[in-house]
Amino acid sequence: MKADDKEYIYVDVALPVALFMTFTYKIPVSYINHLENKELIGRRVLVPFRNLGLTGIITGFAENKDLKSIREIYQIPDKKPVWSEDYIQILKNISEYYVSPIGTTIYYAMPEGLRWKLNRKTGNWIKGISEEKIYRPAVVTLSDIPHLSEKARKLLEFILEKGEVDRNQVKEAGFSLNTLKTLIKKGLVQEERFIFREEKSVKQPEIKYQSINLKSGIYLYKNQTAQNRLKQYIKLGLSVIKNGESLLIILPNIATIQKIYPELKKIFGERVFIYHDAITEKEKIKIWFSLKETSKKIVLGTYSALFIPIKNLKAIIIEEEYSQAYKADRTPRFDARRVAFEIFRVKKDISLIYASTVPSVESIYMLYTKKAKSLSRKDIFKNINKKPEISLKSFSYKDLKKELIKAIKPEEKNLIIVNRKGYASFLYCPVCEEEIKCERCDIPLKIHSTAEQKYLQCEICEKRYPYIKTCPECEHKLEEIGFGIEKVGKILKEKFGDNVSIDPEKNASITITTSVTSRDFVFGIYDRIINIYPDFFLNIPDFRGEESFFRSIALPYFKVSSKYIIFTNHPEHIAFEALDKKDFSIFYKYELQNRKLTDMPPYSKLILLTFEKKGLELDKVKQIFQEWIKKEKISSIEYEGPFFAIFSKVREKNRFQILMRNFKEKEKLKELYNLCSKKNIKLIIDVDPRQTY
Known part of the structure; x- marks a missing residue:
């Protein structure tokens, strides 16, 4: 929309707040006239909100108004929009599907370096630009490592548990970066950094692969070795680049990106781009806008790369599609597989490939019901030279x-x-028939061992307990199970x-x-x-x-x-x-x-509701849920619960769950969310949960 002779343009802005709505702001026409690119939808804006300053994204235009209550934006910080209009529609679809506030959905979809916040004391915007690296364990276990502080040992345990982490994960888990440096100096943790350059005009190496063309549609690539799949991706990449298009390959972790990047680099040279959370925010932003403006690219990325509005995107590959790494474990709880499907649904003329050696049951069901086509023409077992x-x-x-x-x-x-x-798994008393549990989370404590001692630790809150040999109730000798x-x-x-x-x-x-x-x-x-x-x-x-x-x-x-x-x-x-x-x-x-x-996916659609609050009781959850059903006049609903969650207590908060099947009025869950918020109860709405516990 171009500015006209009116004084203001009114826009809907999505903000990172837990409310199911956008907010109206006004932009002076004179401001817009000075912009080189006058597209507004998908643009980042810095706005006042209550007594804060927040980053928002323009999602549409509001009716022209002249109300004193509508506030003016502070600034439009970018030369061009962050997203194109079709991606704003994709993000709206994701928000609706996962019953997630549009503001938080969009906020977590863009690079952290674009999520600015206003420092009220200085009046400056905090830009969140940081140097990011990836950290991996250099040891197998803690068993033979003496002379470590408790903090260093706990951080090393955390990195061993995750396999690979970035600095944000370290800080979010409550650890100091100085402790991380100590582990690196001792050679217990490896630090890696990824460096990228802008695309240059370079002579590409000789290509020995034949390209393949793929019509738009959904495909399943199964029962093939990883290396065989990679050869097919190279052929597909050659085809899309030849046609002036781009290919996006989503992978479950950075270690996998590291493994296949050199292979693609040999073929495609500087056309290969990498995007994941362990590169610097400054580099992420540069890559984001470069991919938005130029085509003929091969993009390797983790989950977050799906949200980049890649120009002339022709195909998306979700590699190892069964992986739980693709399901976010924080709100908004969207799934990379569904995000890819929403991109396919809006863009229509692209190919979507779900790939793995041993695919998910849901993917096989898509094949059986002809919602997806197979890319596997041969039986892999016949191609194995030496059968084990x-x-x-x-x-x-x-x-x-x-x-x-x-x-x-x-x-x-x-x-x-x-x-x-x-x-080992846990300590068990054969007389009481009980495990030794965390007093805060009420789950069995896992046994850990170091060179100096054994100890118990909760996997949820990470509280550590001393190792005990006898049951505190009956004093019988405890058994190590698992x-x-x-x-x-x-x-x-x-x-x-x-x-x-x-x-x-x-x-x-x-x-x-x-x-x-x-x-x-x-x-x-x-x-x-x-x-x-x-x-x-x-x-x-x-x-x-x-x-x-x-x-x-x-x-x-x-x-x-x-x-x-x-x-x-x-x-x-x-x-x-x-x-x-x-x-x-x-x-x-x-x-x-x-x-x-058993009426489980793919034959049903599940929504798992988790209610959390200190001192929360089962009857209270029942009361709130029934109150919501009555208030929203819900006549048809199938559910189980409320029941105690498997982890019924986390950080002293009681947890109860309700499992819903085939609920078609998801919009009404917003009112349940608001109802819980008024009672200070945290409600987690998990659409298509990867686990039901």
């Missing part, structure tokens, strides 16, 4: 050390998959010393990890893989437990050349039949039948 021998062994905690050492061949390349974190990567790491270090590593890049004879999932490109091929008790996934109180179990045993099969040993107490499970017969459809048909019988 599969051996199922009975598992017992008592014999774990002996059987594990016997199974390893140090002269070969071994991968040990532990499936559990920490040292095992984790720390215990297995200690066993292997004692026997094999420096041949044991947590880093697959070190090429050690024995590599130890908790999981191969979400790191398909990171792990190469091993002579021997030992998978310890994947049965753990069958005990998870979630409808995706069996799917996780199947993936945990199936994915390593593609990584082993000689011997695949699985310690399990469920050899009769249908997942092993599917693996043995090399026919994954056996499991998928079984699982889809179960999902249909």
Whole structure:
């Protein structure tokens, strides 16, 4: 919209506040006339809000008004809009789908460096520009590390738990950057930084790949090795660049980006761009506007790269599409897979590819119902040169050390998959039949071990407790139940010393990890893989437990050349039949039948409501929920609950949940949110939850 001879233009602005609305502001026409680019929708504006100064995004035009109550913007800080109009529509769709305030949805979709705030004392805008790096553990466990302060030890535990973190995550978790520097100096944590340059006119290397064209639509790329998929992405990239378009590849973590970036760089040179949360904010902003203005690019990114309005975008690939890394664990709780679908739905003329070696049940369902087409023409099992021998062994905690050492061949390349974190699962009293729990969160405390001592720690609030040997109630001897990567790491270090590593890049004879999932490109091929008790996934109180179990045993099969040993107490499970017969459809048909019988996704749409407050009681949640149903005149609703959440107490706050099925009036959930806010109850609305606990 161009400015006319009126005094003001009135605009709707989305602000980062927990309200389901936009706010009207006015912009002087004289201000707009001085702008080189006069597009307003998608622009960032700095505005007054109550007694604050906030960054907002213009989402539309309001009716012309002349009211004294409507405030004027402070400033339009950018030369061009952050988003194009079609992306503003995409963000609106995401906001509506996830019942998330439009302001917070848009705020968290843009780079942190664009989220300015006004410093009321100085009158200056805090621009949030910072240098970002990525940090990874350089050790397997804490077992053999003496002389660490408690803060340093807790931070190292945190980094081991996450696998990779950036500085924001370190600060948000309550740790000091000085403590992080201490760990780096001691060689316990590795620091990495990514440097990018602007595109230059350079001679591209000779291309040996043939390009492929792909019509618009939704596709599933399954049962292929990661390297085979990468070859196809290169062909697709050549095609889109030849046509003056761009390709976006979304990956579950930065480690995977690191792995495939050099391969793409060889082919596409300076046309390859990387975008993720560990690069500097200044670089992020530069990349953002560069991709918005120029095409013929290959973009590798994590979750956040989906929100970049890439010019002439032709195809989106969601790699390792089953990964839980794609579901945000903070509000707004949107999912990268759905965001990609909304982009596809609005743009219409692009291709959307969901890809993985062992795809999600939902993706297979899309294939069976012809909502997606298959890109896999060959049976991968026929292309494996050397089929590994599969051996199922009975598992017992008592014999774990002996059987594990016997199974390893140090002269070969071994991968040990532990499936559990920490040292052991928990302490258990066989007399009281109770676990030792966190007094704040009411969940079993995980056992950890260091060179100096064992201790207990809550996985939710991270409070540490001293290790105890007898039950505080009956004084009976407690039992250690379960095992984790720390215990297995200690066993292997004692026997094999420096041949044991947590880093697959070190090429050690024995590599130890908790999981191969979400790191398909990171792990190469091993002579021997030992998978310890994947049965753990069958005990998870979630409808995706069996799917996780199947993936945990199936994915390593593609990584082993000689011997695949699985310690399990469920050899009769249908997942092993599917693996043995090399026919994954056996499991998928079984699982889809179960999902249909229990009315779980993909046969239903779920919304998980979580109510949190200190001292909150079950009856109060029932009362609020029934009050909302009556007030909103909801006649048709299917739900379970309220019930205690699996983690029924977190940081002294009681938690209750309600699981809703196929609720079509999501708009009315906004009123439930407002009702809870008035009573100081935190309500988390999780549409399409990845877990139901």
